[in-house]
Amino acid sequence: MINHWVILAVYILTFLIGLPANLLAICTFFKKLGNKPSPNDILLFNLTASDLVFLLFLPFKMYEAGAGMEWHLSQTLCSIASYFFFTTIYTSSLLLMAIAIDRYLGLVFPFKYRLMRKPLYAAAGSVIIWLVSAAHCSIVFITVHMPDPNATLSKNICYENFTEQQKKFLLPVRFEFFVVIYLLPLIVCIFCYINCIYILYTRPRITKGKKQRAIGMALCTLTIFLLCFLPYNLSHLVGFSSNDSPWWRYYTLLPSTLNTCLDPFVFYFSSSTFRESKTVSVLKKWCFTHKKTKKKVELSVISIAVV
Template sequence: PDAPPILAVYILTFLIGLPANLLAICTFFKKLGNKPSPNDILLFNLTASDLVFLLFLPFKMYEAAAGMEWHLSQTLCSIASYFFFTTIYTSSLLHMPIAIDRYLGLVFPIKYRLLRKPLYAAAGSIIIWLVSAAHCSIVFITVHMPDPNATLPKNVCYVQFTEQQKKILLPVRFEFFVVLYMLPLLICIFCYINCIYILYTRPRITKEKKQRAIGMALCTLTIFLLCFLPYNLSHLVGFSSNNSPLWRYYTLLPSTLNTCLDPFVFYFSSSTFRESKTVSLLKKWCFAHKKTKKSETELVIVAK
C-alpha cells in the first residue's frame, strides 16, 4: 500500500477526532453522575470506543510512516490490531441499540418509558463490548498460530497470512460481515425509516425534532455505508475468493473517519451534548461569523 496518503488520513482523523471525542466524553461523563438516560449511557460507550481507537491509531501512523513496515514486536502488533478492530465493531454495534431506543420511544412512548432504565443500557453496552472483544480475539489466534512451515516476512503487521491461517481467518471474517455489520445496518435502517415516517405523520411534532431525526438517520447511515461498508466488503470478497485481498488495507481508511462523524450523531441524538457549554459557544461563534459575512456581502452589494 502507498504509505503517504494512508499516513495523511490517519493524521487528519487523529487531529479532528481526538478533540471532538474528548469534548463528548467530558459532557457525557458529567451527565452519568446526574440521572443519565439510557441514550446518554450508550453514547458514552460509543465515545469511549472512539477514544480507545484514537489512542491506538498512533501505532498505525508509525506503520505508515515506516513505509508500511512493522519494526516493533509481533506481540505489540497483535495488541494494537486487536484494539483497532475491536473498537471498529463496538462502534457499529452500539449504533444499533441507539436506533432501537429512538424507535421504541416513538412507537410505544408510554410503555417504553416505564421499561426504559439506565441499567439495561449499561448491561447492553457491556454485552456489546464483550461480543466485539471475543470476536476480535481471532487476531491473537491468527498471529500466534504455530506453523513450522511459515515463510512470511516478520516486518509486516497483520497483512500476509499462511494457508493454514486463512482456513480459520476467512470464515471468521465472513461471520463478522454478517453478524457485526449487516445485522446492525438492517436494524438501523428499519428503525430510522420508521422513525422518520412516524414523525412526519404526527402534525404536532415540531419541525426541529423532524430535522434532528433526519440528521440522525443520515449520519448513522453515512457511517455504516461510507465508513464501515468498504472494510466489511473486503471480508466478503476474501471469503469468496479464498484469499485476503491486499487492497483491504485501503478500506480501513474510511473506517477511521468514523471517529470524526460520530460527534454529529451525538449532536442530533443528545440534548446533553447539544446544550453543553462548548457546543453552545461553537454554535454562537458559527452564527455570528455567518451573520458578519452576510452583512459584509450586503455592504459590498450596496456599494456597487
C-alpha cells in the same frame, strides 16, 4: 502497490480532528452520568469511549504507515494494537444499532417503553456489546500467534500476508463478521430510522426541529455504516469468495478511521446534553456570528458596486 503516505496523512488528519471532538463529548457525557443519565446518554458515552480507545491505538497504525507499512515492533504488540483497533470498529457499529433501537421503541411504544427504559439496562447492553465485539476480535490473537513450522512469510508485516493455514481459519470468520456484526446492525438501523421518520411525520404535533434532528440522526448513522464501515467489511466478503486477503484492504481501513470524526454529529442530533454543552453552544454562536458578519460584508460590497 500501497501508498503509505496517503494512509499516514488520513490517520494524522483523523487523529487531529477526532481526538478533541471525542474528548469534548466524553467530558460532557461523563458529567451527565453523575446527574440522572438517560439510557441514550449511557450508550453515547460508550460510543465515545470506543472512539477514544480507537484513537489511542491509532498512533501504532501511524507508525506502521510511516515505516512504509512495515512493523519493526514485537508481534505481541502488533496483535494488541490490531485487536483494539478492530474491536472498537465493531463496538461502534453495535452501539449505533442499540441507539437506533432505543429511539425506535421510544416512538412506537412511548408509554410502555418509558416504564421499562432504565439506565441499568443500557449499561448492561453496553457491556454485552463490548464483550461480543471483544470476543469476535480475539481472532486477531489466534491468527497472529498461530503456530506454523512451515511459514516462510516475513515477520515485518503486522496482521497481513497470511499463510495458507491462517487463511483457512481467518477468512470464514471474517465472513461471519460481515454478516453478524455489520450487515445485521445495518439492516436494523435502516428499519428503525425509516419507521422513526415515518412516525414523526405522521404526527402533526411533533415540532419541525425534532423531525429535522431525526433525519439528521438517520443520515449520520447510515453515512457511517455505508461510507466508513462498508468498504472494510466488503473486503471480508471478497476475501472469503476469493480465498485470499485482498491487497487493497489497507485502503478500506481509511474510511473506518473517519468514523471517529463523524460520531460527534451523531452525538449532536441524538443528545440534548451534548447540544446544550457550553463548548458546543460557543461554537454555534461563533459560527452564527461569523456567518452574519460575512453576510454584512457581502451586502456592503454589493452596495458599493451599485453606487
